[in-house]
Amino acid sequence: MAAAILDTQAVFDAFPDEPALKALAELATAAKFDRDELTITVARENIIAACEAVKKAGYNFFEDVTAVDWYPSEPRFQISYSILSFSLKRRMRLVVRLMSEEASLDSITSVWPAANFYEREVFDLFGVHFNGHPNLRRIMMPEDWKGHPLRKDYPVEGYR
């Protein structure tokens, strides 16, 4: 297993030919290569542009999007997109970090319709809004459910 490269500049230097890095050279705010996985962080307003860029670069298959709640530290939410390339036989991870008071970002359903259910799931379980989503409703919990169960400050047991 290759050693981890955590410095952004070092990642760009180590893989000069990686299509995703080439495509995101302008947009990436951070990058790391850890445990053979490439992770690129972009700003929240650039997510659609970033998805379109990696799609053009050959990462054609959207696998899933999920969130990690780093409560109580800020930025609180980490939205991780997993994107696969059929031709390169590789996957990459796009990451957006969100502050807790502005937990919303643009929906990428215009780039990959497959994101529809996954964004609804993140919305339901984390309370992160996706602007421009065609049908942003709860998908797992009942419509009238209070709170978002996968947040770290949501109680595991007992009454709220």
Add this chain to the structure above:
Amino acid sequence: MSSIAAPDQINPGIDDVIADAKRHQHGNDPVSDQTMVINMGPQHPSTHGVLRLVLEIDGETVVSLAPDIGYLHTGIEKTCEAKFYQQVVPLTDRIDYLSPMTNNTAYALAVEKLLELEIPEKAQWLRVLFNELMRLNSHLVWLGTHAMDIGALTVFLYCFREREQLLRIFEAVSGQRMMTSYIRIGGVSLEPPLGLYDSIRAFLLDFPSKIDEYESLLQNNPIWINRLKGIGYISPEDAIALGVTGPPLRAAGIDFDLRRDMPYSSYEKFQFNVPVSNDSDVWARYVLRMQEMRESVKICLQALDGMPEGRIVADAPKIILPDREQMKTQMESLIHHFKIVTEGFAVPAGEATSSVEAAHGMMNYYVVSDGTSKPYRVHMRNADFANLQALETMCRGRLLADVVAVIGSIDIVLGAIDR
């Protein structure tokens, strides 16, 4: 909690489909030319579990379809965050209960990636062997229930006859028929008992003739052919855009199989073909899965023939429970056992995605560690969830009865959809 909401507020906008359709409806005239909304499931026999479909139909033609999921809500991802890493393995069995060992493998691969753990060759081969047996198990249940949906009950009984043999094999190796938890972080849990390889081989040598038997029951049956051919079409572009994986993707002409293209667990050492079809209808998916079963038999036989010698778990005393015998004689082992059971083991901080080709398609586990002995976040991506999104594309404009055939062809396990 406020007072109980009025009935119309309990489920505001239960579905856009209902709202849309009501706008079109003129009164409740059942014979008008307007569309009607019906609910299919969660108790409908073809919705395999607790899937509810909100269908808008015009006569018998499907105008739109919206899946409503979330009846199980196991809260499994939240539960994982409260368990030690090794305690999550039995939970992963419950996700896709028709291929529990595939789930175990996917989860174990992600954690092993975080731990940077080397897995001995024998454990890898055992994983391949049992992953393929799980594919047979899952495809047998698919074939049986799919055929039963269409009305061919005999095939269902035959498939469960063969599945019973598989369940006995799983029971012999793990002590459990369904929730096996056989694959562990760092390897597999037990050495297969004496004579098990022989009984697996006997089953595998016999099984292709059973596949012939199913095919002779179905392949020339005009009802079966008419109900399957040309139904549930999805274009390759739509399939990729909607995140479809597994047999429905390969039936749409896309030649992608993780076992061959991004191998894990030493799959690169096995010879097998990846069946692909261009028809992209229910029939193509049926034929493709039948071919996949034959390929799985080939892989299993190769695994039995070339099964390496050696350990079945990695050499990592602080992560893997010691042998019972060692525990009785060595103080160190006793201490390790006590510490692993009571405190778990710390996993270096970081995030890892593992991806395996399950019977239904691509299965990913995304594990985030904060450096403690409990996972900070576990996310499961199962093929069924994305394949379900494609259901509307496959069914729109077709007849209501075709929906039954299409649901069978995408092979849904509701446990894998809910979180």
